[in-house]
Amino acid sequence: MAQILPQPILLTEEIKVSFTSNSKTLKAVDGVSFKVFEEDVLGLVGESGCGKTLTALSIMRLLPANASLSGKILYKGEDLLRKPESELRNIRGSEISMVFQEPMTSLNPVFTVGYQIAEVLTTHKKMNKKYAMKEAVELLRAVRIPSPEIRIKEYPHQLSGGMRQRVMIAMAIACRPSLIIADEPTTALDVTIQAQILELLDSLRRENKMSVLLITHDLGIVAECVKRVEIMYAGRIVEEADVRDIFTNPRHPYTIGLLESLPKKKGQRLTPIPGQVPRLSELHQGCKFSTRCRYSINECNSKEPELIPIDNTNHRSRCIKAGEL
Amino acid sequence: MYKGRGTLNVGHDNSCLNNMKELLKLEGIKKYFSAKGDNILRAVDNVSFSVKEGEGFGLVGESGCGKSTLARLILKLIPPTEGKIFFDDLDIVEAHGETLSKIRKGLQIIFQDPFASLNPRKRIVDAIGEALIVNKIVPKREVKDRIIELLKKVGLNGDTLYKYPHELSGGQRQRVCIARALSVNPRLIVADEPLSALDVSIQAQIINLLEDLQIDSNLSYLLISHNLQVIEHFSDTVAVMYLGRIVELSPTEDLFAEPLHPYTEALLSAVPVPEVDKRKKRIVLEGDVPSPLHIPSGCPFHPRCFKRFKPCEGEVPALKEVKRNRWVSCHLYA
Numbered sequence: 080m081a082q083i084l085p086q087p088i089l090l091t092e093e094i095k096v097s098f099t100s101n102s103k104t105l106k107a108v109d110g111v112s113f114k115v116f117e118e119d120v121l122g123l124v125g126e127s128g129c130g131k132t133l134t135a136l137s138i139m140r141l142l143p144a145n146a147s148l149s150g151k152i153l154y155k156g157e158d159l160l161r162k163p164e165s166e167l168r169n170i171r172g173s174e175i176s177m178v179f180q181e182p183m184t185s186l187n188p189v190f191t192v193g194y195q196i197a198e199v200l201t202t203h204k205k206m207n208k209k210y211a212m213k214e215a216v217e218l219l220r221a222v223r224i225p226s227p228e229i230r231i232k233e234y235p236h237q238l239s240g241g242m243r244q245r246v247m248i249a250m251a252i253a254c255r256p257s258l259i260i261a262d263e264p265t266t267a268l269d270v271t272i273q274a275q276i277l278e279l280l281d282s283l284r285r286e287n288k289m290s291v292l293l294i295t296h297d298l299g300i301v302a303e304c305v306k307r308v309e310i311m312y313a314g315r316i317v318e319e320a321d322v323r324d325i326f327t328n329p330r331h332p333y334t335i336g337l338l339e340s341l342p343k344k345k346g347q348r349l350t351p352i353p354g355q356v357p358r359l360s361e362l363h364q365g366c367k368f369s370t371r372c373r374y375s376i377n378e379c380n381s382k383e384p385e386l387i388p389i390d391n392t393n394h395r396s397r398c399i400k401a402g403e404l
Numbered sequence: 405m406y407k408g409r410g411t412l413n414v415g416h417d418n419s420c421l422n423n424m425k426e427l428l429k430l431e432g433i434k435k436y437f438s439a440k441g442d443n444i445l446r447a448v449d450n451v452s453f454s455v456k457e458g459e460g461f462g463l464v465g466e467s468g469c470g471k472s473t474l475a476r477l478i479l480k481l482i483p484p485t486e487g488k489i490f491f492d493d494l495d496i497v498e499a500h501g502e503t504l505s506k507i508r509k510g511l512q513i514i515f516q517d518p519f520a521s522l523n524p525r526k527r528i529v530d531a532i533g534e535a536l537i538v539n540k541i542v543p544k545r546e547v548k549d550r551i552i553e554l555l556k557k558v559g560l561n562g563d564t565l566y567k568y569p570h571e572l573s574g575g576q577r578q579r580v581c582i583a584r585a586l587s588v589n590p591r592l593i594v595a596d597e598p599l600s601a602l603d604v605s606i607q608a609q610i611i612n613l614l615e616d617l618q619i620d621s622n623l624s625y626l627l628i629s630h631n632l633q634v635i636e637h638f639s640d641t642v643a644v645m646y647l648g649r650i651v652e653l654s655p656t657e658d659l660f661a662e663p664l665h666p667y668t669e670a671l672l673s674a675v676p677v678p679e680v681d682k683r684k685k686r687i688v689l690e691g692d693v694p695s696p697l698h699i700p701s702g703c704p705f706h707p708r709c710f711k712r713f714k715p716c717e718g719e720v721p722a723l724k725e726v727k728r729n730r731w732v733s734c735h736l737y738a
Contacts, residue, residue, distance in 0.1 A: 126603035271671060323681075342611065342631075342638070351606070353609075
């Protein structure tokens, strides 16, 4: 009997995001393809400016007006880039929702948190206001906010950073979405609060059978929360693998460099990646990492390698020396 | 030199450090701010410790625990409410005039945000040059050569000289800030979250640079950070702060091997480890850090503590040496 292959809930093909400035085109995201399966946690990992947030925003089609976007973004088989704006509004927040990094700037300071959560329900589920408020209390309870009946009447400034992020998560899960995009959800928080939020996201994901696209720069979070990893550099995916392979058998010099940059025990010298991320306007035609790469050879500067599988596995690397590393 | 790049083993008891002179010493430092109404905000409450010559001292804690206030007190940017601070046996709190300028030359700071700590309208040559000229470190005609030398030391080339801060990346700016701090030949550098605005690959470059400088110039560091991995890698001694108090003070290796205070234990367990197969039990603390305006009675940590028992509510535990060189403020060790 033929095995039924699991269907990805989200499949992106060759996402490209570019900006035009002074008649020059800057390619911020260049051909990003990945799949998110049901109840999966996919990590999009990279340093600032690598295009991970733009990739997330393009899935929601929330890019700034001066950006141009191409490629395919198939959500449950339908291309989001071909949908009219009105249909997309129904998907945003109810089918796919997003948790942003900075909970203070993503909540409206002049409305109570209850009102803001209820708004999601009145808009998407056409609930009446009274019922939506009741539901909002339940949602706050679900994200483990103590005495939700009181908290519901408070404004964002009355809550701590961790509480605000819980409110953001309550809004994100209000319509039971199939996919949550969490963009650096704990970067603004302290470690003990970060631990609370990561635990909460994981248990909600299990309870509601959601998939999560987790965007982060923190390799610790990747090791603990993510199943499959996409490492991004200069707008491209440079390595793709299951989380175990990323840490035990990295096959791209950038991934190796990131792991070696992490602080170790006292007295052990770190091996940083030399130089810095190239500007988008200064990218050359070869491998974008070659200028900082200690394994680079002449060939690296002339032709950009493809993202190819290693030993026919689902571990892929964009490096001509991937087999030797 | 007691410390090398893994060549000389420091050993568990920091015995080499024990013989070194105390360079910075804090005695019962308190900083209270008056807040709205008749409230008092206890930002720093009864903190004492010392940093020895050549030592890397790490100060760790979550936001609002008072670690940056402490940095400002040490640099005499704000006066303490109570307590004494000595730098090289000179009283910082009382210092003025020549004594103060002597202290300021020996004691420098690197801030968190390299974007905000450089004047956007000053070229690098002016930003660093000012410190050299004001403090009369070198004669005016040698200023430029000296700046180039300093830039080289922090890994920047001479082209940087006539650039403005906006032309540099975050990592390069942090290097400029370090060069500026080094320009007056300090003996102690207070580094307040010097890495948190930088990406991981750049962080490692700056950590290595700070370590090299420590070896070359026998610098001491007071490193303030919320990043425990950085603290573990960098410091010889660690102090853990919670709500304005030091809850644990210990040699770094011992603290990470066996945290004694429950807060330290929870803090260490909460850090996601970038390794697979090494899943550990995470202690998730209840609730948020209370506001420093309403510090809980007794042990400030007791409402969130998973090991609390009767005496915790009533009495503030004293910071006591419970094992050799290991100071803890917790009733469990009474």
